Amino acid sequence: MPGEKDVLPVLREQRIELPSWAFGNSGTRFKVFAQAGVPRDPFEKIADAAQVHRFTGVTPTVSLHIPWDAVDDYGKLAEHAAEQGVSIGVINSNTFQDDDYRLGSVCHPDPRVRRKAIDHLLSCVDVMDATGSAHLKLWFADGLNYPGQDDLRARQDRLADALGEVYRRLGPDQRMLVEYKLFEPAFYATDIPDWGTAYAHCRMLGDKASVVVDTGHHAAHTNIEFIVAFLLWEQKLGAFDLNSRFYADDDLMAGAADPFQLFRIMHEIAGAGAVTPDGGVLFMLDQCHNIEPKIQAEIRSVLNVQEATAKALLVDREALRQAQSEGDVLGANAILMDAYNTDVRPLLARLRIETGLDPDPIAAYRRSGYLEKIVAERVGGSAAGWGA
Ligand code: PSV
Numbered sequence: 244m245p246g247e248k249d250v251l252p253v254l255r256e257q258r259i260e261l262p263s264w265a266f267g268n269s270g271t272r273f274k275v276f277a278q279a280g281v282p283r284d285p286f287e288k289i290a291d292a293a294q295v296h297r298f299t300g301v302t303p304t305v306s307l308h309i310p311w312d313a314v315d316d317y318g319k320l321a322e323h324a325a326e327q328g329v330s331i332g333v334i335n336s337n338t339f340q341d342d343d344y345r346l347g348s349v350c351h352p353d354p355r356v357r358r359k360a361i362d363h364l365l366s367c368v369d370v371m372d373a374t375g376s377a378h379l380k381l382w383f384a385d386g387l388n389y390p391g392q393d394d395l396r397a398r399q400d401r402l403a404d405a406l407g408e409v410y411r412r413l414g415p416d417q418r419m420l421v422e423y424k425l426f427e428p429a430f431y432a433t434d435i436p437d438w439g440t441a442y443a444h445c446r447m448l449g450d451k452a453s454v455v456v457d458t459g460h461h462a463a464h465t466n467i468e469f470i471v472a473f474l475l476w477e478q479k480l481g482a483f484d485l486n487s488r489f490y491a492d493d494d495l496m497a498g499a500a501d502p503f504q505l506f507r508i509m510h511e512i513a514g515a516g517a518v519t520p521d522g523g524v525l526f527m528l529d530q531c532h533n534i535e536p537k538i539q540a541e542i543r544s545v546l547n548v549q550e551a552t553a554k555a556l557l558v559d560r561e562a563l564r565q566a567q568s569e570g571d572v573l574g575a576n577a578i579l580m581d582a583y584n585t586d587v588r589p590l591l592a593r594l595r596i597e598t599g600l601d602p603d604p605i606a607a608y609r610r611s612g613y614l615e616k617i618v619a620e621r622v623g624g625s626a627a628g629w630g631a
């Protein structure tokens with residue numbers, strides 16, 4: 244089995260991006276529960292994200308969602324992030340919260356609405372220019388509720404045209420990430436419902452486009468690690484939106500519902516040497532904390548991802564290859580399970596101590612008094628965007 248000296252250097256370099264929207268109030272279509280002390284603007288969301296980085300040391304970037312995080316001066320927001328010890332990461336577009344988008348955005352039958360949606364995406368690239376962000380993440384709520392409602396193939400034409408126009412606007416160091424989702428808000432057909440559709444568009448676009456795997460966006464029992472392995476093999480895996488699901492797109496904490504699935508995914512990532520940023524894959528959380536404290540939940544999620552990663556790095560790959568080539572089915576499986584069943588918490592605690600952090604980030608955050616401070620200072624926090 245690989246030892247600490249093999250695993251620690253990789254874990255030291257691992258990075259996990261935080262979503263700005265995790266820190267605002269969120270809920271379901273039944274109720275948004277307001278929590279005391281939540282951020283009132285994007286500046287305060289970044290300040291909260293910086294706390295997660297302060298205690299974990301591995302989350303130096305924050306994803307923005309436009310227009311939820313719209314500000315007059317993006318340069319100022321980027322400066323504020325730097326003052327807090329973090330920076331702006333991926334820019335997420337939002338073409339789903341305007342009455343014009345009832346029948347879709349870039350796939351809408353009306354060219355006026357398509358133009359409006361494309362202009363929004365282009366303005367997101369302007370935000371990237373202003374903040375120094377290198378990645379644009381596109382998720383479309385476009386789809387149909389009823390058979391016959393629109394022409395499925397014509398909508399793919401419109402989608403390809405829109406993606407092409409935005410792709411051509413990217414600067415030399417900017418990249419496009421295309422996210423798929425099985426269903427919701429559309430229930431009959433979604434225009435990018437699966438990895439294959441996202442992949443086909445990314446291939447047509449070129450090297451700057453790759454696929455986002457949101458772990459919550461599949462049918463139950465989908466073998467997500469196979470999708471991950473295939474996209475890695477094709478060099479088209481751009482990013483993850485990590486979260487947990489029990490039923491649909493639940494957006495619960497990564498590693499909470501099925502830590503073994505997260506381990507199996509990280510095993511594919513570790514095998515391809517893609518844990519660290521030089522591997523070219525971004526790891527982001529895409530979560531909402533409807534009933535639990537938000538900053539603490541983000542810290543917990545980061546620890547869960549680190550634990551799954553550490554276990555994946557502990558897989559004895561040499562022994563595994565040997566067992567696989569000998570057709571030793573149970574031996575190979577046992578090698579994987581040995582790594583999964585290792586308690587990696589002491590190893591991660593040592594990693595933190597070595598980098599000057601508290602070995603128990605949650606306890607350290609709770610002791611810090613930050614929550615009490617923001618509860619006292621902030622009145623009337625805003626919603627994350629959902630249910631707003
Ligand atoms: C859609 O369900 C999604 O997963 C997309 O990533 C969005 O950008 C994100 O949620 C937050 O709205």
Ligand code: MN
Nearest residue numbers: 422457484529
């Ligand atoms: Mn997502």
Ligand code: MN
Nearest residue numbers: 457459460492
């Ligand atoms: Mn989602």
